[in-house]
Structure formats: C-alpha cells, structure tokens
Amino acid sequence: MLRVARKKDFCNVLGPGTRSVIWFHGCTRQCPGCIAGTMNEITEYETFHPEQLANWVKCHNTIEGITLSGGEPFQQPLNELTTFLMLVKQNTNLSVLCYTGYCYEELNKKESAIPVLQFIDVLIDGEYRQNEDFGQRWRGSENQQFHFLTKQYKNQKNEWNTAVERQIEIELDINGNLLISGVPSKDFINKLTTELQKREVNVDFS
C-alpha cells in the first residue's frame, strides 16, 4: 500500500499549470534543514492501493499533471509506485513531476527504481540545503536539479533553471490548521511558525 500524508486536488505552485499533488509519508534521510516538516514525522497517514490513487487522479480532468512530493516518494513500495504511475500514464495525458532527496544517478542504478523513472517526465532531485536556498522556482535549493526524462517540458529547460519567482498557497482547514503548499524558505517557515504558535494555530508545511 502507498502511504499518503496529504493530497491536494488543485495546486498552482508545484510545477507548471494546475496540478494534483500527492505528498507521500515518511523519509528517513534526515537532511539538515529539511522543509518537508510533518511529512517526515510519525503522523497519521492514509494508505491507498495504486488503483485507488490512480482513480483519484483520473477524476481531475482539468489539470495539466500530477506532482509527487513527500516525505520521500522513493521510500514507498516501488512496485506499487510503478503500477500507480503506469495507470496514470495509460489512462490520462497528464505530465508527472517528482521530487526526491536521492540523486538521479543513484536512482538510475537501483533496479527497483528504474521502472518508476520511466513514467516520470521531470525529476527534481537532491536534498534541501538551506545555504543554497536562493528562492528558485519549484526548487528548495540550488543543488536540486531538474532532470527532463521525457520530451515534455524539455524545451523550457532554460526558463525552469533560471526562474526565481517562488510562490506558495495557504489554506485553512475546517479544524483550524494552516496548510501550506509550495517551496517556502526556511526563514519564512520559522517566522510564520513562531507567530502562529503564539496564536495556537497548527501549521502543516508540504
């Protein structure tokens, strides 16, 4: 079963166009300054069969694609992740972006990860490094690279590599929790968390 910490039907700040986003639960890498927040802690999560998750994606017929984030997508059962992405690609025309803390070269040598890679259009790899956080669009830090694994978006490579207009989306759920999507800077997270905790508001960064 795939472990999902959170999913969002429509998001405009994690890749081109409007996208459905899945934040997978759990990451054991413990990179210093990680901004994935609660996705890495032992918190509640939902489990899905690949078919269930693919059906959820299929319901969103106005989106441009899906984005996988975390946590760490490549610490999910990789055979199930492959099945999920295969179903998405078979049944839709959606593009697939995927964030990972692993390096592409590392994944490309791992037998179980290679089938997953074949269904990803753009892989954004590498750990978050606070001292290389210069506000890059769709990336947390300069070391994280876009790998255009298919033709899709390849002609936009220069623009993607140089864009710096970082945006976030903020929502308040019915329980009073603040949900933040996008790639906020660590400074922004610290300041916002301090202010909101004074007001007893829980914040969920993803």
Ligand code: SF4
């Ligand atoms: S930066 Fe990415 S790989 Fe590193 S701990 Fe956070 S979620 Fe895991």
